[in-house]
Structures are given as C-alpha cells and as structure tokens.
Amino acid sequence: MTVLAVVALGLLGGGIYPPAAERIAAASAADDRDAILQAARQVGLNLMSMDHKTIEKDTERVLSGSTGTFKDQYAAQTKTFIEEITKNQASSQAQVLSAGVTDYDDDSAEVIVAVSAVVTSPSVPNGTPRNMRFLIEMSKIDGKWLASKFGVIQ
Known part of the structure; x- marks a missing residue:
C-alpha cells in the first residue's frame, strides 16, 4: 500500500510539475x-x-536609455541638436500611441513605437503635429533594456 501511495504521488507530481513550469x-x-x-x-x-x-x-534622458550604435550616433549629433532647438525656442509634447514587440530573445528585441507630438515655437505658437513610427532595436545590458539601433518607418 505504501509503495502504491509513493507511485501515485510520483505520478501526480509528474503531472503537476510540467504545467507549473510552463506557467x-x-x-x-x-x-x-x-x-x-x-x-x-x-x-x-x-x-x-x-x-x-x-x-x-x-x-x-535619451542617452541614458540607449547603448551601442544608437547612443554613439545620438551623442555625436547632440550639440547641433541642442543648438537648433535653443535657437528656434522649440518645444515638443509627445504621447505614445502604440507599441509592439515584433521579435525578441533573451538579450535583444525589435519594437515598433508610434508617437504623436505637437511641436511649438514662437513662429508656430499653435503647434505643428508630428506623427512618427520608430523601429527600435533593444539590447539587454546588465538587466536593463536599452535602445541599441533606431530607425524611422516611412
């Protein structure tokens, strides 16, 4: 009887463990x-x-969320970008409309992100809408997901 109980528990354990592991x-x-x-x-x-x-x-903020090629390219353009934004006294308020992971594994991912923004400046006080879709490659570095490549989807 004891052997039967041990076998039954073993079978039950075998039947419970895989679904739990899958969950x-x-x-x-x-x-x-x-x-x-x-x-x-x-x-x-x-x-x-x-x-x-x-x-x-x-x-x-952009640089702190990036790595690799994207970080290098963005950092190289930052001075010019800052000068243009400052000279034009531009501001942009944005919201993410949607985002979806298209592919991923343990340490990399590809994501499409749709963003809508309104850009204002003294010459355009009511703002100009800008809708963009980005293809962002993400890399997991020290447990944190960072943008490693970036592109605009037409």
Whole structure:
C-alpha cells in the first residue's frame, strides 16, 4: 500500500510539475515583453519630448536609455541638436500611441513605437503635429533594456 501511495504521488507530481513550469515560463516571457515595451515606449517618448528650456536634460534622458550604435550616433549629433532647438525656442509634447514587440530573445528585441507630438515655437505658437513610427532595436545590458539601433518607418 505504501509503495502504491509513493507511485501515485510520483505520478501526480509528474503531472503537476510540467504545467507549473510552463506557467512560470509564460509569466517570465510576459514580464520580459512588458519590460521591453516599457523601455521602448520611454525611448520613443524621450525622443519626441523636448523643450528648449530643458534640452540638456532631455537629451541626457535619451542617452541614458540607449547603448551601442544608437547612443554613439545620438551623442555625436547632440550639440547641433541642442543648438537648433535653443535657437528656434522649440518645444515638443509627445504621447505614445502604440507599441509592439515584433521579435525578441533573451538579450535583444525589435519594437515598433508610434508617437504623436505637437511641436511649438514662437513662429508656430499653435503647434505643428508630428506623427512618427520608430523601429527600435533593444539590447539587454546588465538587466536593463536599452535602445541599441533606431530607425524611422516611412
């Protein structure tokens, strides 16, 4: 009788463990996708939310959320970008409309982010709408998702 109970418990344990492992793996994958989406959405928002009064902080936010090629390219253009925004006294308020992960693995992801912004300046006080779609490649560096490549989708 004791042997039968041990065998029954072993069978039950074998029947319970794989579904539990699948649920844990699915939850972990969902957490990864959420973290990827949150980071990519923030990159898109940071790229389109600028103000001539806070432009140094604004560009630093973009740089702090980036790595690799994208960070190098953005950093190389930052001085010119700051000068243009400041000279034109431009400001941009943005919102992320949608974002979706198109592909990912443990340490990289590809995300499409749609952003809408209104750009204002003294010459355009009522603002000009700008709608952009970005393809952002994300890399996981030290547990944090950062933008490593960036492109505009036409």
